Amino acid sequence: MxxxxxxxxxxxxxxxxxxxxxxxxxxxxxxxxxxxxxxxxxxxxxxxxxxxxxxxxxxxxxxxxxxxxxxxxxxxxxxxxxxxxxxxxxxxxxxxxxxxxxxxxxxxxxxxxxxxxxxxxxxxxxxxxxxxxxxxxxxxxxxxxxxxxxxxxxxxxxxFSQPDFISAVADGISRTLNGKTIDRILFSYHGLPERHVIKSGCASSCDRLNACPPVDSDNRYCYRAQCYATTEAVAHQLRLPRQQYSVAFQSRLGKTPWIKPYTDKVFPELIEKGIRNLAVVSPSFVADCLETLEEINIRGRAQWLALGGKEFTFIPCINDSxxxxxxxxxxxxxx
The missing domain is CATH 3.40.50.1400 (Rossmann fold)
Structure with a gap:
């Protein structure tokens, strides 16, 4: 057998x-x-x-x-x-x-x-x-x-764009936000040093500040591009208007440049735009861990409320659903 x-x-x-x-x-x-x-x-x-x-x-x-x-x-x-x-x-x-x-x-x-x-x-x-x-x-x-x-x-x-994975992430967001009033969903991914993207051989035209181009042969191994691809696929499935979601990257270490924008820097920018009810999801993790439970749900929540935010909704990972x-x-x- x-x-x-x-x-x-x-x-x-x-x-x-x-x-x-x-x-x-x-x-x-x-x-x-x-x-x-x-x-x-x-x-x-x-x-x-x-x-x-x-x-x-x-x-x-x-x-x-x-x-x-x-x-x-x-x-x-x-x-x-x-x-x-x-x-x-x-x-x-x-x-x-x-x-x-x-x-x-x-x-x-x-x-x-x-x-x-x-x-x-x-x-x-x-x-x-x-x-x-x-x-x-x-x-x-x-x-x-x-x-x-x-x-x-x-x-x-x-x-990152496998349809059933996208459905699992979208389902978790829908169930968590059911009945809640949310101004913006922040897709917060684990960060990497910018040099890792360069070493991946990414040849796409990208300013590394705004959304990456769709994944193709030029950026097949670009982590940042794959994160944006995940975001767009989930947003499409949930039929989210473009102004209702943002992308950022967390967990940077040291002073070397990491891929941007940074999650903790995006929070005050959202406050300045009048966002008060925020939901955060981390689709680079499939299981809740230090980076989601402590960095986002504890420290991120505290930062958001200290900045003047009203609601902070933590969206759990897909875990063992x-x-x-x-x-x-x-x-x-x-x-």
Missing amino acids: NKKAVLLINLGTPDHVDTRSVRRYLRDFLNDPRVIDLPAFVRWPLVNLLIVPFRYKKTTAAYQQIWDGQGSPLLTISRRLQSGLSKALGSGYQVELGMRYGSPSIQLAMNQLKTCDSLTVIPLFPQYSSAATGSAIESLFNSAAGQWNIPEIKIISDF QIWINALKKMILSA
Whole structure:
């Protein structure tokens, strides 16, 4: 019998919510040359002597605000997604979860899949970036290289405009905003250094301030363009007027230029335009995590209200919703 398997890969999370665990996680994450793409002799002291020592306590405090009785929200949601997908696919498939950083590792997941004949891998990052998707795929290949028998591997490297993913995001927005009066929906995506877009080979004509051109062969791997493509697809499905939504990018680190506009800078600009009732959705994440629960729903909310905003509506990620599980199943079966 042909043994089929699926590997879901997400970014990862500290094992515990103490400073030692968070410090270890940050070192693992930020020393990845695809995340901080500087020469090793520059990256190592920057990460280990500057960034981590001055950041880990603040990051620990942030994690402590979202950690619940089950532990890390990202991990518990990902486990529920794994379970739901396994049930949807049936006994003909084995579904495993691997984290790029932390536990359960990609190596551990691959060890569980040694007897499979075919493997479909889905890095759970809708828009492709070398820092997330590329790093996950590289780790996958390194893990597979240690196996004697390497199965047929199919990788779904992005799904930023996949219709069922778009439907899942649109459904989550509709359910959250049902009956609410909203002036603007802000699509807030995880940011990247501008040099990552340049290194992707993007050849489109773009001022990097306004909306990117549609994705084509010139900007196939442009993360920013894929984010705008996701936004336009969701807005089209929801029939949103152009003046009712905006795009921004969050989570920047350091002083190097990151892709714009910045989420925390867009907030005051919206206030100046008379926007008071704001909803924020983050479609670069499929599971709620530090960047959505703490950065957006806690710090972002506080900033918005301090600026004079009236309502701040946090739109959860698609998480383990049935519509998202069905979308994943469809992607796997058609891979």
